[in-house]
Amino acid sequence: MKLHGYFRSSAAYRVRIALNLKGLGAEHLPHHLRKGEQCAPAYLAINPQGLVPTLENDAGAVLTQSVAIIEWLDETHPNPPLLPKEPLRRAKVRAFALAIACDTHPVQNLKVLARLRELGLPEEKVQDWAAWVNREGLSACETLIRNEPGPFCFGDMPTLADLCLVPQLANARRFGVDVSAYPRLLQAEAAAKALPAFADAAPEKQPDAE
Amino acid sequence: MKLHGYFRSSAAYRVRIALNLKGLGAEHLPHHLRKGEQCAPAYLAINPQGLVPTLENDAGAVLTQSVAIIEWLDETHPNPPLLPKEPLRRAKVRAFALAIACDTHPVQNLKVLARLRELGLPEEKVQDWAAWVNREGLSACETLIRNEPGPFCFGDMPTLADLCLVPQLANARRFGVDVSAYPRLLQAEAAAKALPAFADAAPEKQPDAE
Numbered sequence: 001m002k003l004h005g006y007f008r009s010s011a012a013y014r015v016r017i018a019l020n021l022k023g024l025g026a027e028h029l030p031h032h033l034r035k036g037e038q039c040a041p042a043y044l045a046i047n048p049q050g051l052v053p054t055l056e057n058d059a060g061a062v063l064t065q066s067v068a069i070i071e072w073l074d075e076t077h078p079n080p081p082l083l084p085k086e087p088l089r090r091a092k093v094r095a096f097a098l099a100i101a102c103d104t105h106p107v108q109n110l111k112v113l114a115r116l117r118e119l120g121l122p123e124e125k126v127q128d129w130a131a132w133v134n135r136e137g138l139s140a141c142e143t144l145i146r147n148e149p150g151p152f153c154f155g156d157m158p159t160l161a162d163l164c165l166v167p168q169l170a171n172a173r174r175f176g177v178d179v180s181a182y183p184r185l186l187q188a189e190a191a192a193k194a195l196p197a198f199a200d201a202a203p204e205k206q207p208d209a210e
Numbered sequence: 211m212k213l214h215g216y217f218r219s220s221a222a223y224r225v226r227i228a229l230n231l232k233g234l235g236a237e238h239l240p241h242h243l244r245k246g247e248q249c250a251p252a253y254l255a256i257n258p259q260g261l262v263p264t265l266e267n268d269a270g271a272v273l274t275q276s277v278a279i280i281e282w283l284d285e286t287h288p289n290p291p292l293l294p295k296e297p298l299r300r301a302k303v304r305a306f307a308l309a310i311a312c313d314t315h316p317v318q319n320l321k322v323l324a325r326l327r328e329l330g331l332p333e334e335k336v337q338d339w340a341a342w343v344n345r346e347g348l349s350a351c352e353t354l355i356r357n358e359p360g361p362f363c364f365g366d367m368p369t370l371a372d373l374c375l376v377p378q379l380a381n382a383r384r385f386g387v388d389v390s391a392y393p394r395l396l397q398a399e400a401a402a403k404a405l406p407a408f409a410d411a412a413p414e415k416q417p418d419a420e
Contacts, residue, residue: 048349048350048353048354049309049313049346049350050350051313057298061298063298063301063302063305064305064309064354065304065305065308065309065312067304067308067312068301068304068305068307068308069301069305071300071301071304072297072298072300072301072304075297075300076297087282087285087286088267088271088273088282090281090282090285091273091278091279091281091282092273092278094275094277094278094281094282095273095274095275095278095279097278098275098277098278098311098312099259099274099275101308101312102275102277102308102311102312102315102316103259103261103316105312106312106313106316106317107316107317107322112317115339115342119331119335119339121329125329129325129329132325136259139258140258140259140260143258144258144274
């Protein structure tokens, strides 16, 4: 398989963790987002959104959108599972993941922040925006799992929720958010980062890290 | 079941369509987003994000995030299915849905537009922002299904993709986007709107419509 990504993309980071947990190797093809490489015609031909990640499977099929890719990996390589078996528990895990993947990450991604700068917003306000988005999202996430058993987001195994949480916490810190306000999220992050699958997927461990 | 929503929320609209397709009744509990009713403590207690929709099932369990709710409805009430059976096809449908649910809708929702106004952006620029987000998202979606068989987004039955597309096209028009640039999306929308499940879920048909 081939994973088109970028070391700092939190959506690509989610898929790197999933591949590692499933024990699947992939050739990593970095696209430098800050240099606009994701807008090259050859890349847009496989990912018309001009976003990373994109996964090409061994048969050459193209998959986009990190959460869709992870659901596919989980359906085609069921062990270890990234979602619980019981429908209501699956819904809880997905809701937590989507609170990050829908309402948090896309509102503070590179494209949106660039647009804010184009509109004339000073850099300090752009950074404030990103920090605000992260605080809103993580604060809701803290409440969503406050009463869930740990150490992971939902119990004693990592799920799609942890795959979304760990990269988002990295973003939040980068934007200066005081994450000590989210002790339950930090508990889950600590449990996840103790696993090589998470540690090896970290941005600073990638070949294109700067 | 009880569905907490708002007539104009495109995320609630997706779930209304899913309930109708599955033939499931629900008591509709409107929360007036423009009056901030979604931030009432009683609502935040069940949805800490302060977003609609929220679904309460007959056992009183609380489900949030429209895509997670729809996946749960599909797992617990499999007919008619809202996702294909084959994993790669499921991934394609989910990727299309998430291109809207992650990268389009949340970047132009009420909360984000209100924040832009707070930052001092004039109303015209706020509307431009919303139109830009819709054009970026829908244009990618048009490419994603350009070569898929119709009349729906993915073949001859509506899927999660159509449930996300129809409400987003309504948003796009509201923000003045010229949707004639997306003929394949309009083909899918026309097929969907011919079904009572879609027609009855439209914002203007809801009891709280203004």
